[in-house]
Amino acid sequence: MKRARPGKVTVLAGGVGAARLLRGLAAVVPARDLTVVVNTGDDDVFHGLHVSPDIDTILYTLAGLSDPGRGWGLRGDTFHAIDALARYGRETWFRLGDRDLATHLYRTTERAAGRRLSTITEAQTRALGVGVRILPMSDDPVRTVIETARGRLSFQEYLVRERARPSVRAIRYHGVRKARPAPGVLPAIRNARVLIVAPSNPFVSIAPILGVPGVRDALRRAAAPVIAVSPLIGGRPVKGPADRMMRSLGMRPDPVHLAGLYSDLLDGLVLDDTDARFLPALEARRIRAATTNTLMKTPARSTAVAQEVLHLAHAVATAPAS
């Protein structure tokens, strides 16, 4: 079936879930029409190297280089260097792969030479043959910090070292109020025909992006429909602690509460078939909703979910005003 070109599509994205949706969007939207605004609140420095995990995950996935099992890092990578560091007594819970190191070495040395993260990311995107535009949300540092029952943890300490076990009391985004959107971010939101919130953790992937001054407002004012894909399937995310975070913060992990987090900007929500019982509650809140199998285990499922999102966006954009 031939589909009309949706025009420019801009996606707000975290890591693995977003990358799986983007793999599908890249199959149905010409690369020149696709822009991704990526969370950098997860960024951190390990062994002196600047790591941008969400940018890496999206870059590697769109380049066809990602490890399908883990979702992060490079397929077939080895971990000799990080294991060798352990012999010097260094902490090695954050596993930097041997080939992955090249990405972080390049980013770190370019930053030391005064280049911005957005410029570096553009060069890396081109070098890996990716045609999609990948924009960090900001060139200024923003760091997500998790206040837990066991004290204050950086995001990677909380997620990877502590395996998201400590209960979450609050989430802070250091630096976000002073951060400026990276060049191209606001125009990509204003000029989009479709705006998509990827199936990413609402608190640690999407909230930092929306927290960059000007971004949330640009989405609210955008002419394009804003469609989110729920990261929850039957109350649980495919990966990560979104459900536990929602509970810790007093919310039920369901699509209605998820939509509530975006209520000022959301027009439509794609949710999993398992959660179809929430459709009436969403429609009652004036959110157009559609269900499909959102578990994007294969490229074909990614494409199907991407098509469902574009279909819903088209339905929202062409619906008579009520």
Ligand code: FO1
């Ligand atoms: N996630 C893990 O669970 N364990 C790791 O050791 C790990 C290493 C890593 C190295 C580079 C990179 O770009 C990502 C990496 N991730 C790792 C993924 C990352 O921690 C998270 O998936 C994201 O921050 C969440 O969006």
